[in-house]
Amino acid sequence: MATDVIRPIRLRYFNAIGLTGDYKVLNVGGLPEACSYIKIFNDSDFVLDLSYDGQQGHEMLDPSDTLELYFQANSRSNNHVAMLNKGTKIYGKDGGGGLKGGYIYISGWYVK
Numbered sequence: 381m382a383t384d385v386i387r388p389i390r391l392r393y394f395n396a397i398g399l400t401g402d403y404k405v406l407n408v409g410g411l412p413e414a415c416s417y418i419k420i421f422n423d424s425d426f427v428l429d430l431s432y433d434g435q436q437g438h439e440m441l442d443p444s445d446t447l448e449l450y451f452q453a454n455s456r457s458n459n460h461v462a463m464l465n466k467g468t469k470i471y472g473k474d475g476g477g478g479l480k481g482g483y484i485y486i487s488g489w490y491v492k
Contacts, residue, residue, distance in 0.1 A: 392486040396424035403471035410467035413490035420447045424482035427475030434471040
């Protein structure tokens with residue numbers, strides 16, 4: 381019987397001091413694997429605007445807030461796993477206010 385193994389990607393972090401009003405890549409090189417789950421933690425002192433294309437806003441995270449995306453919940457059938465593509469870049473920008481201190485953390489899991 382074939383079984384899948386769930387493995388973590390390496391934790392990525394970005395110094396929030398580098399964020400301005402323009403989108404910057406938070407995970408240089410993109411996701412190392414196609415992920416079925418990712419978590420983004422905003423450990424900064426300002427609102428974080430997130431984008432998955434670097435052009436438009438897709439998510440917003442308040443200071444000390446966490447965004448969890450579990451793609452299997454969006455799968456159309458029970459025998460398939462929905463995933464965020466390998467190489468996907470996650471962009472962030474200053475959503476306003478704050479002193480720009482702290483870090484943005486990205487973690488995730490993939491199926492091997």
